[in-house]
Amino acid sequence: MFKQLKEKWEVESNLQLILIFIVFSISGSGALLVRKLVFHLVDYTPDWPFWLTAIVYILTIVPAYQIMLMIFGTLFGQFTFFWKFEKKLLRRFGIKLDD
Structure with missing residues (x-):
């Protein structure tokens, strides 16, 4: 399985693959922390309609995750x-x- 990932992602070493996994995991955890902060700042409550929750979630998580991927x-x-x-x-x- 790791061999296939290395070929697909054009990764040369197991260490590089491990570092990539670490970056994905740190970025995902960090994006959730950002979401928690933003939801606190906008005074989110479970009473919000789903569509509004989804919009705030998407506008928060997607950019935060992408930025963190690049930083980490x-x-x-x-x-x-x-x-x-x-x-x-x-x-x-x-x-x-x-390019």
């Missing part, structure tokens, strides 16, 4: 991998960046 990816020496990852994601949203 850079700190862990994996900027190139995460920059390619971000460009691929942005292309799916119809945003093209020059």
Whole structure:
């Protein structure tokens, strides 16, 4: 399974793969902390309608997670991998960046 991931992601070593997993996990945990802070700041209550909760959640989690991927990816020496990852994601949203 790890061999397939390494080939798909064009990762050369097990250490690089481990660092990528660490960045994904730290970024995910960090985005949830940001969400908690933002929901506190906007005085969220469970009485909010689902559509409003979903909009605030998406506008909070998605950018926070992407920013944290780039920050932690850079700190862990994996900027190139995460920059390619971000460009691929942005292309799916119809945003093209020059290569």
